[in-house]
Amino acid sequence: NAGVTQTPKFQVLKTGQSMTLQCAQDMNHNSMYWYRQDPGMGLRLIYYSASEGTTDKGEVPNGYNVSRLNKREFSLRLESAAPSQTSVYFCASFLNYGYTFGSGTRLTVV
Amino acid sequence: TQLLEQSPQFLSIQEGENLTVYCNSSSVFSSLQWYRQEPGEGPVLLVTVVTGGEVKKLKRLTFQFGDARKDSSLHITAAQPGDTGLYLCAGVSAGGTSYGKLTFGQGTILTVHP
Numbered sequence: 182n183a184g185v186t187q188t189p190k191f192q193v194l195k196t197g198q199s200m201t202l203q204c205a206q207d208m209n210h211n212s213m214y215w216y217r218q219d220p221g222m223g224l225r226l227i228y229y230s231a232s233e234g235t236t237d238k239g240e241v242p243n244g245y246n247v248s249r250l251n252k253r254e255f256s257l258r259l260e261s262a263a264p265s266q267t268s269v270y271f272c273a274s275f276l277n278y279g280y281t282f283g284s285g286t287r288l289t290v291v
Numbered sequence: 292t293q294l295l296e297q298s299p300q301f302l303s304i305q306e307g308e309n310l311t312v313y314c315n316s317s318s319v320f321s322s323l324q325w326y327r328q329e330p331g332e333g334p335v336l337l338v339t340v341v342t343g344g345e346v347k348k349l350k351r352l353t354f355q356f357g358d359a360r361k362d363s364s365l366h367i368t369a370a371q372p373g374d375t376g377l378y379l380c381a382g383v384s385a386g387g388t389s390y391g392k393l394t395f396g397q398g399t400i401l402t403v404h405p
Contacts, residue, residue: 185333211352214392214393216393216395220398221300221397223295223297223379223395223396223398224379224381224393224395225395226333226392226393226394229392231380239392264371271333271334273333273393279336280324280336280393282333282334282335283333284331284332284333285331285332285333
């Protein structure tokens, strides 16, 4: 089992460009999450999807949109990237007490 | 907004020493988790503590959940270089649309020197 798979692993964008971060899980989990990790700030929740067909804002949603395409896939879109969105992005899925994180996407916006 | 204060932020010790990392909040969580993260990887769940006062042991790691379910500690006995990494505590929200959401502490970067 792959667990949670994120693509791409690295990306460099110019300010104003758009991109979509992909996430897929093969564990049949209902809930999926997008976090960003910045030095000294732990992980902060951007958006989450408690179940297929629902999405909700987290702590830092501005500048992002999400799509829960089906039970397996949860994508994060940056419509107009800004340097403040330079970060490492993690997708996670959850069932009961079992959280599984992907290996992350390191995004640099120049 | 629920906040978790984790301390210390950095810890540099010699192999064989003991250490404790603390995680404190003014909010009550349904459970609290500890993660370890290696460079270039996502956090990996070490343990979940659910009951106030609960103590769990994982080899040389001891995890404790405060009686009021607002704080937790991670104690490592006889640290080894392989324990080096970023340790994160995370509180699990309960109920309604908050179910399953994690609130993370800032993390503790542990370096164990041979």
